[in-house]
Amino acid sequence: MLKLENISLKVGEFELKNINFEVERGDYFVILGLSGVGKSLLLESIAGLINPTSGEIFLRGEEITSKKIQERKVSIVYQDADLFPHLTVFENIAYPLKCNGEKNIKEKVLACAEMVGAAEFLQRKPETLSGGEYQRVSLARSLAADNDIFLLDEPLAALDSKSKSELRMLLRQLNRSGITIIHVTHDYEEAISLATKVGVMEKGALVHIASPEEVFSHPKSEFVAHFIGTKNFFKGNLKTIPQSDLKEFSATGINIFCLTDVEDGEVFLTLQPEEISISSETEKGSSRNHFKGKIIDIAPAKVGFEITVSIGAELIALVSGDSKGELRLEIGKEVWVNFKASSCKIYK
Structure with a gap:
């Protein structure tokens, strides 16, 4: 479904180096690494927010390296989600539907909200939401956009343990429903809990891509070894x-x-x-x-x-x-x- 070939990208003093990986439809691919290794830059290059300096990106069999985000049909959700503060939850979820000229907006908003457990606070403003509620609304808006691949940038990092557990369950449900997910995090427990495939990122490069079982039972980086308690x-x-x-x-x-x-x-x-x-x-x-x-x-x-x-x-x-x-x-x-x-x- 998604393929990156030799993607390199330089922003200031930082650079991504020859990134290669492939994600199949229905995968839950977690990119694991410390802060500052380039995980967010990689997501933004996939989304079309930043153009790579070299390499190619293919999505659904089409080369999209230079296409705008609006033409890629992907959704990106950040740690600090970007809901419109002046709109209600209902209006935030409805926004991509209105932009696409959809009909039956109320019915579709309700369906998306119910799927993520946000139906009870549709008339509230974003500022009144907890961290977990805020991320549920962001996911509902991504569902409303009818995109089948979600890019998640540390979506659980600011949540308490109860909210994290609930959101992990929700993300697994969304993935089982057919949504392909690429999720970047520094938390190896998220990778164990969610991933069907893990990529370990260090200093702008992916150093190990394999199943969670392989990555964590046979670590090939000191970073992962320390994460799992290998002394x-x-x-x-x-x-x-x-x-x-x-x-x-x-x-x-x-x-x-x-x-x-x-x-x-x-x-x-x-x-x-x-x-x-x-x-x-x-x-x-x-x-x-x-x-x-x-x-x-x-x-x-x-x-x-x-x-x-x-x-x-x-x-x-x-x-x-x-x-x-x-x-x-x-x-x-x-x-x-x-x-x-x-x-x-x-x-x-």
């Missing part, structure tokens, strides 16, 4: 060790023995903090990885304490309060960190 995330190279069933993972400042059947080459490694032990001396036993380092941070966790140790790279281990006391762990102390080769999760 030890490394990008490096894997190579076979001759005459051994182990392989060696190498990244800046660290070399780790791993037990994996992943092919040699560039890979990602994650290691859960609870798989790492801390000791005063190198441990004897089944652990193949032993590193001497210095504690640089200690932080309380939901259970126990997270101990950050610098070994050339930083590793975070989870220890109990009892272990922290017995080992007399404190910032600046030299310790050993130990973990098994089989504890390393390796993927491409």
Whole structure:
């Protein structure tokens, strides 16, 4: 339904770089990234509010790169929705219907309002609405415009938790009704809750596009790894060790023995903090990885304490309060960190 090919865009010092993706009819595509990485610029280029400096955009099989927003039949909804403050809710929803010369406006406004749960406040002005009510009206107006693709720019960011939950349910219902949605956010819980496909955006580029399950179980960016609570995330190279069933993972400042059947080459490694032990001396036993380092941070966790140790790279281990006391762990102390080769999760 929508296809972007090598879209680049420069605004001041910021630029989008060779954006490529395709969205099928009925998809719910969430673009996830921190503030300032270019998510809103990307939406506005799709909508026709900003023209890309290079590349092409195709919508419903037609090349639309230079077409105006009025010719694209897409709806864009911002975090701070842009309802007309002097019009009632009814009049705001009716606005695109009047512009298109539609008949039976009252009937269509009521149908759109009922679909999003806004029928009870049709005679109110936007200034009297809560954040959740305001976004419902914006969605109703988009429905009234009869567009089958919605572009949502952080639509839930300013809402309380109850309103967020209700709006998520509504967005899922709209998507199931046949509306294709592209939704940008910095909130990974929104991506998990809503998306059929996720794109991770960093520094003006889409670095990973896949299903939510793939993106969050095999993160390919430190940004996503931190979002989902992966404390030890490394990008490096894997190579076979001759005459051994182990392989060696190498990244800046660290070399780790791993037990994996992943092919040699560039890979990602994650290691859960609870798989790492801390000791005063190198441990004897089944652990193949032993590193001497210095504690640089200690932080309380939901259970126990997270101990950050610098070994050339930083590793975070989870220890109990009892272990922290017995080992007399404190910032600046030299310790050993130990973990098994089989504890390393390796993927491409």
